[in-house]
Amino acid sequence: MDFILIIKALILGLVEGLTEFAPVSSTGHMIIVDDMWLQSEEFLGKYGANTFKVVIQLGSILAVVVTFKDRFIDLLGFGKVRSKLSAGRTSRLKLSQVIVGLIPAGVFGVLFEDYIDEYLFSTETVLIGLVIGAIFMIIADKFRPKSPKIESVDQITYKQALTVGLIQCFSLWPGFSRSGSTISGGVLIGMSHRAAADFTFIMAVPIMAGASFLSLIKNLEYMTMDALPFFIVGFISAFVFALISIRFFLRLINKIKLVPFAIYRIILALIIYLIYI
Template identity: 35%
Template sequence: MTLALALKAIIMGLVEGFTEFLPISSTGHLILAGSLLDFTDEKAKVFEIVIQAGAIMAVCWEYRARIVSVMSGLTSDPKAQKFMLNLIVAFLPLALLGLLLGKMIKSALFKPVPVALAFIIGGFIILWVERRNKLNPPVVRVETVDDMTLLDAFKVGCAQAVALIPGTSRSGATIIGAMMFGLPRKAATEFSFFLAIPTLLLATVYSLIKERDVLSMADLPMFGIGSIAAFISAFLCVRWLLRYISTHDFTVFAWYRIVFGIVVLASSHYGWVVWAE
């Protein structure tokens, strides 16, 4: 592994970790960062998915006590069983649609300009939801993730499935969707964290198996460095986000998405940056 490749792996890992759990789309940022770094071949695409496992390990560490409690109670604790069933139900919409539409979406939308458009549209949706919540505060039906019903979980899962469109943001779709369905901001954010565990880990395993022909043992250092960078940055981000949402809404992320998307579109239109497809 060359120094240049190691630096690319570190940068991509930091981008993944800092953006995975914020409502700004890690996939979109990785596509744009990979384009700027000329890191866009088939191996790079697998790398972008695999380093998500590093980011999700940060959530596992942050909620390790809760995860151990759920896993140890699966055979005897109805509360743990209900929680796990909710995660499975919420995971299914994205999994099924991903298998059916994943290849078509990747070929058509995993490009800088569609990603930039998704950034902008998603930003305006967040602004609309936050403004609606201020003018007409929704009735909070679910105080914590343990109070969620199967229908609640399914609705949030359908919202997560929208994130198959790159630039949408998986965390943004699940958090905003959950808030629209009656969850308070903290519970919506925590369920988004928990739902990320099966979603991202299974995506990593699936990608490694499917694309195993383009990988070799020589790629381990690159994947390892990227995953470590993703873990560290994601851990810092998760800790910060949990403090942030206690006193703030997501308006600042909406404006970031809109401005960033406009910059990408302008740079593409005027030729300031040659974005790789």
């Protein structure tokens, strides 16, 4: 077994896990770290570098499922998650609302998948996405309602779910960030940062899981016994670090908002541009 290869698999899993659900763009970080340093196409070529990335993304997805397990059980009709609305009524987030939020990006993703894969997966385009996404996050924090009308994800309406889903389409540009776009969109229409983050994470599971499993099925030829140690290490690494990242982020987001993440993105883009471009 190649120990160096195992370490690199561990690092890619770490990058995926720490950045997948923070508004900093996991795709952007993966492209930057991989293209500029690890070169997975070279060291994982025989095992399928793209398949490896799908596998570690599944680790991040599992971390969300674990964190929101009660919520997902309720969405599937097996639990009783409830929250009180200001009017004294009770409500809960519905599976149909999540689906409404997923439709726009799903449709655009299918229509423009080939174009995105061919023209937008480069360091240069990621830097553009990082900066534009950061500006959008700053705008969201500056112009959001001072008193959020939606404190809990259970108060989200179908119209709001659709609006967030439409804004999520921006995240199809690598570097823009799925969570960055949806959390920003959510706070702009009156959600608290925590409610927007919860909805973002819940929406991420079906769309990411569906895309990952389809990609995995297409690349089953790479799931060999030789490849398993690297896939397992990457999967576990992504799961553990995503679990830590999600719980830390959810405790933090209502306190620091989006601007610090936006500043980080701009600084990162500037450093990468000065060093590598």
